[in-house]
Amino acid sequence: MSEQLFEKILIANRGEIACRVIRTARQMGIRTVAVYSDADRGALHVSMADEAVHIGPAPSRDSYLVYERVIDAALKTGAQAIHPGYGFLSENAGFCQACGDNDIVFIGPPVAAIEAMGSKSAAKQIMEAAGVPLVPGYHGDDQDRAILKAAADDMGYPVLLKAVAGGGGKGMRQVWSAAEFDEALDAARREAMNGFGNDDMLVEKYLTQPRHVEIQVFCDSHDNGVYLFERDCSVQRRHQKVIEEAPAPGMTDELRAAMGEAALRAARAIDYQGAGTVEFLLDSDGAFYFMEMNTRLQVEHPVTEMITGQDLVEWQLRVAAGEPLPATQDELTLSGHAFEARIYAEDPDNDFLPVTGTLSFLQPPETSRHVRVDTGVLQGDEVSVYYDPMIAKLIVWDENRDKALQRLTRALREYRISGMTTNLDFLYNLANSAPFRAAELDTGFIEKHHSEIFHDSEAELEQEIPLAALYLVLEQERAAQRARAASGDANSPWFDAGAWRLNEPSVHSFELAIHDNHYPVSVEQTGSADGTRYRISFGGKTIQAQGNLNDSELSANLDGYLVRASVAEHDGSFSLYTQDSALAFSLVAPDIGDADDAAAGGGLTAPMNGTMVTLLVEPGTEVKANDALLVMEAMKMEHTIRAPKAGKVIAFYYQPGDLVDGGAELVEFEVSEQ
Structure with missing residues (x-):
């Protein structure tokens, strides 16, 4: 092992990515430090690390997002480097700068690269200069509502609103008509400000049947760069990926090379170092357009590891320590096919709303060289309102797509989780659907094949x-x-x-x-x-x-x-x-006369545990059916509560900032007489 590698690193994250980094570091003989909030005192990543430091209360804004506390933890424990994982501080230029100011290695790209890609509008301008194809859209600095709406009107609907500092589907809204624009813009801005502290927006033409294909790139400090092929991430809900696969079905060698070289041009345009992902929209005619670059490791990186045989976290640690890339482009080979299914605590039958609870029983499928489970939870752990509701990632590999898909469905059938609603059955039906087996993929896949996937005929x-x-x-x-x-x-x-x-x-x-x-x-x-x-x-x-x-x-x-x-x-x-x-x-339990007739009234209840974000109407307001009344936030996502029928809002029982229990009555609502 090179003498340049670290003796001790700190992981500024939680959950499965923290556990993943700890495992690789341990294999490399590197000691690890975990950080944790009040909610994570008994978390798996805390028990796995060699040391652990408490950094604050459960809400991420008071703990994992306070980078001064993370820096202090690294200094206190003598960690020479910090791995940011993904999410939280992974693309925070201020945090990266603070690491450098304290002589701590940030295991990721330089500050300038993060800043360049941190603004989606600025990133578009850089990519255009580098010759990377772009989707038509407005990427300007003027954020006046009228300017944004005029841009949408000019390019024609549907359009996509995207937070310039966003990621993970947050701060993003599809707008199908001019009448929807204002409400969608307000919601996207609130979500962006809550998630990233920046509510600036860009507006892009929304392609109706594109595929989401991304290229894994890796660069070192010796002017070397490679692409580790592609992943198809088209199957999404709420603009968040559900099942990813590598390689992308139907990808030709010529198109793969063209997209890979474009991705490397994007990386070189910002003097990139470390692991990054360049995301493209791939149209049905074979044209592809730059969407964004994520300056971090991606949640779906395991499918790339499975088809290349490379450990991307080990690559990150070696590159951050100053070593050259472990392989050249010619030495990288693609073998077989891999899928990743994200196991979530959520209710697919209720618009994929996240759920909370205790994992009273947890039995993943047996792992092997064909089946891998990346997780950060154990049986008995709580899925709380404070963090993302992902329980695990199920990754499978085999020599071709059909065999890998068989392994995926078998492993999903063997996965056992009790204590809360999950998306396991939804994933099983999706993976077994005829369109998915035939790889008829685009970003509207779930909506297009809803009846078949939800299996309700x-x-x-x-x-x-x-x-x-x-x-x-x-x-x-x-x-x-x-x-x-x-x-x-x-x-x-x-x-x-x-x-x-x-x-x-x-x-x-x-x-x-x-x-x-x-x-x-x-x-x-x-x-x-x-x-x-x-x-x-x-x-x-x-x-x-x-x-x-x-x-x-x-x-x-x-x-x-x-x-x-x-x-x-x-x-x-x-x-x-x-x-x-x-x-x-x-x-169904027998009805013995104890049913509460109050359910027939006009009350509205919280669909999940969360926080009240904003009230959209005043008490006494007359509203129409489906009018937006309030917005709640849970597990980093916004949820708009709407009027079930025409009527009047009498009173709100919670104010912005209040914590709300799932099932709690939110609004006193009077249904209009017919």
């Missing part, structure tokens, strides 16, 4: 409801058998799960909740020469079924059609996985 439920019902009955019988065996009284009638009724057929009746709908189901047990049969009735249909349950694996015969499924239980809810799809369902 009646035709699909005709097979899955009987499977769910059969599983529940077989599991009830299995539980009764276990209780009978444990009791010592095998003949006790209390352990009979056959739904016996005097002079009536044995029928189980229950109601399944699927998405936002309820489905009454009855299962009648019938005898036959070849074993127990069941007659399953729902929605006016009847299906003859047989089946057996082995652990969580269900083998079923539905009207002569043989099918296999697996079922995972999560705190009273269930996920049923077939070869092609996942279905989340639960049992």
Whole structure:
């Protein structure tokens, strides 16, 4: 190992990236220092590091974003370098400068490079001078509302508003018509100011069917630069990536070289050093346009590592220590295909709103050279309102896209999380959808294929409801058998799960909740020469079924059609996985007259734990259905609460800055008489 490498580094971040850096540093013989807030005292990255320093309260603005405290922690512990991870201070030029002022190596690009790319408008101007193709748009300094709107009107809708200092989908809004412009601009500016302390905007023409393809670049202090091929990050929600893959499907060698060379021109234009990502929009005609450059390591870097066999964090540490790049462009090779799926604590059925809670059960799939899980949490940890709701990254690799996709769906089916709603079933359905298997990708993929991904068509439920019902009955019988065996009284009638009724057929009746709908189901047990049969009735249909349950694996015969499924239980809810799809369902509790009629009134409740950002109307205001009433912020994202019907706002129960619990009533609202 070179004598130039560090003895000790500090990681100015949390979660999976902090854990990732600690693992690589340990393999290189480098000691590590973690920093943590009140909320992270028991976090995994704290226990993994050699040392840890407390830097403040739970809110990131009072801890992880206060770079003076991070610098003090490095000086106190004798760390020679700071790795910023991604997010927080990773692209903060002031922090980078403060590291240099204190003789601490910033493991990232120089201050000038961060400043050059920190403003999206300035970055566009630099890229244009470097000959990198740009999307048409307004990138000027005049931020007058009328100027911005005139630019949007001139280029024609749809347009995209983007915070000049933004990233990660924050401070970004699609605007489809002139009538939406003002509200979208206000929301984007608030989110940008909250996230980056800068609410300046640029306006770009919104391409309706582009792919998001980015190039991983790496430069050292010896004038060497390489690109480590590309990643396709087109599948997004809320402008944030959901599943990434490398290489990009359908990429030709010629287009890869053209995009790679353009990315290197972008890096060289700002004298870049370290890991960076140049993001492009790739149109259907093969034309590509510079979107932005992220002057840091990206969340999705593992797919590049999987196809190149390189450790990009090790590259970062070596380059920051003054060593040349570990490989030249000719020495880099691309092998196989990799996917990364981001596992989030969020509710896809509720517009992907983040959720909080405790990870009461956490069982990732078994890892191997084909399957990797990057995470910063353990079973029993809390997903709080203060930070991003990502639980883990699931990364898979195989020799081609089809085989890698099979590994991804298998690993998603094996992932078990209880204690909160996650996007696991959504990811499984997305990865199994025919358009995704066919790589028909663009940035509007989820919206375009919503019905297929969310798996809510009646035709699909005709097979899955009987499977769910059969599983529940077989599991009830299995539980009764276990209780009978444990009791010592095998003949006790209390352990009979056959739904016996005097002079009536044995029928189980229950109601399944699927998405936002309820489905009454009855299962009648019938005898036959070849074993127990069941007659399953729902929605006016009847299906003859047989089946057996082995652990969580269900083998079923539905009207002569043989099918296999697996079922995972999560705190009273269930996920049923077939070869092609996942279905989340639960049992509806019987209504015994305790329902609260107040739910039928005009109150509006918080969809998640968060902070009140702004009130958009005054008490006493008459509003129309879908008018914006207030804005909440949770887990670094804004959420606008709208009027469910026409009516009057009587009063607000919270003011800007107040913390709000999920489910709390926000507004006293009077519905207008029809």
